[in-house]
Amino acid sequence: MIEFFDKNSIYIVLGIVLIIWAGLSMYLFNVDKKVQKLEKLIETNE
Amino acid sequence: MKPIGIILGLGIGLLVGLLYGIDKKKPQWWQILAISLLCLACLVNLVPPLSTNLQVAKNVIKMKSDILIPIKLTPTAAIQDYHSFSAFEVKYNNITDTLLTSKEIAANLSLNTTYIVESKYDTTLNKFYSDKIVSTSPSISYPFIPTLKDRIRIMNFHVPVAWVCVISFLLSMIYSIKYLKKRDLYYDLVASSAASIGLLYTILATVTGMLWAKFNWGAYWNWDPRETSIFFLLLIYFAYFGLRTAIENDEQKARLSSVYSILAFVTVPFFIFVLPRITTGLHPGSKDESNSGPVLSASQNMLDSQLLIGFAISLAAFIIIYFWIFNLRVRTAKAEHKYELLKFNK
Numbered sequence: 581m582i583e584f585f586d587k588n589s590i591y592i593v594l595g596i597v598l599i600i601w602a603g604l605s606m607y608l609f610n611v612d613k614k615v616q617k618l619e620k621l622i623e624t625n626e
Numbered sequence: 627m628k629p630i631g632i633i634l635g636l637g638i639g640l641l642v643g644l645l646y647g648i649d650k651k652k653p654q655w656w657q658i659l660a661i662s663l664l665c666l667a668c669l670v671n672l673v674p675p676l677s678t679n680l681q682v683a684k685n686v687i688k689m690k691s692d693i694l695i696p697i698k699l700t701p702t703a704a705i706q707d708y709h710s711f712s713a714f715e716v717k718y719n720n721i722t723d724t725l726l727t728s729k730e731i732a733a734n735l736s737l738n739t740t741y742i743v744e745s746k747y748d749t750t751l752n753k754f755y756s757d758k759i760v761s762t763s764p765s766i767s768y769p770f771i772p773t774l775k776d777r778i779r780i781m782n783f784h785v786p787v788a789w790v791c792v793i794s795f796l797l798s799m800i801y802s803i804k805y806l807k808k809r810d811l812y813y814d815l816v817a818s819s820a821a822s823i824g825l826l827y828t829i830l831a832t833v834t835g836m837l838w839a840k841f842n843w844g845a846y847w848n849w850d851p852r853e854t855s856i857f858f859l860l861l862i863y864f865a866y867f868g869l870r871t872a873i874e875n876d877e878q879k880a881r882l883s884s885v886y887s888i889l890a891f892v893t894v895p896f897f898i899f900v901l902p903r904i905t906t907g908l909h910p911g912s913k914d915e916s917n918s919g920p921v922l923s924a925s926q927n928m929l930d931s932q933l934l935i936g937f938a939i940s941l942a943a944f945i946i947i948y949f950w951i952f953n954l955r956v957r958t959a960k961a962e963h964k965y966e967l968l969k970f971n972k
Binding site: 604614622 | 775776777780787826829954
């Protein structure tokens with residue numbers, strides 16, 4: 581597999597772009613969860 | 627050209643990112659611009675083909691003769707029957723040579739048009755032979771470096787992500803100082819939000835660097851000075867959040883973590899810009915090299931001008947996306963804090 585990626589190094593670049601996208605998306609999901617929790621708390625208090 | 631490109635990327639990123647403030651909702655046009663810029667950064671850095679010129683290609687085959695090299699050239703005249711091959715007289719920057727091609731390629735090549743052709747060196751005839759056209763009249767292409775090949779594109783993702791960490795930790799320090807001056811918990815929330823996203827970007831820079839290291843240096847982790855320094859940065863900022871979770875009293879938490887954040891940032895320039903340059907290592911720009919790396923070196927030739935365009939766009943895009951995430955994080959933390967206060971007052 582290492583040999584394949586060494587010959588077709590564009591896939592490594594794509595992998596790296598995907599890692600960045602995944603990292604940023606995970607953080608956004610986390611923030612989204614916090615907002616949802618906050619909305620629920622406000623709703624129950626109203 | 628190089629400082630202008632870097633300053634433009636950095637400047638546009640910071641200006642657009644800070645537009646409308648850090649805790650006000652960004653308008654829709656801003657959000658569309660941020661997403662478009664990120665897509666453009668991906669396109670500009672992934673799509674352009676790699677190429678080199680005849681002169682460099684000739685130097686490359688001296689070291690490795692069986693390598694496929696994408697060469698950018700312009701056929702100026704067709705040559706009849708060159709040792710039973712189709713052949714063209716080709717030109718690149720005043721260098722003239724002969725390119726051997728297959729019959730199919732010869733039928734598709736037009737004279738005086740620039741091409742990037744995948745070529746192999748024919749050691750018996752001492753000429754380049756091509757049987758594949760990579761691109762016709764390419765407007766942008768990245769330099770072909772035999773040891774990196776397509777991995778050169780990683781630089782335009784890995785380095786901007788690492789630079790955003792510094793911006794983020796700097797913001798965390800600025801807001802920590804603001805907290806210590808005004809004792810308003812809002813500033814502490816902003817400082818911790820900046821540090822948390824800075825930590826996220828540091829992790830991303832580490833993981834992307836590890837993957838790159840595996841294919842260029844043979845192992846995911848080599849304890850190179852820059853890898854060691856980013857490891858210490860991760861430890862320092864993980865400890866920042868350890869400290870915050872260990873203290874329950876909000877005022878005390880804010881006060882102590884603000885002082886810690888200021889002290890932590892003092893180490894950042896040393897770990898990122900100084901230490902990797904005064905010690906020997908695998909990263910470009912280390913002590914055993916005569917320059918300070920492709921991006922920060924004063925030499926213009928150290929960073930290809932077309933690669934610089936991709937770098938500047940990528941830098942601006944990652945900074946703007948950072949400020950968007952930062953904005954969401956600050957607004958959420960602010961709303962959480964407001965809710966806690968309201969609950970407490972009830």
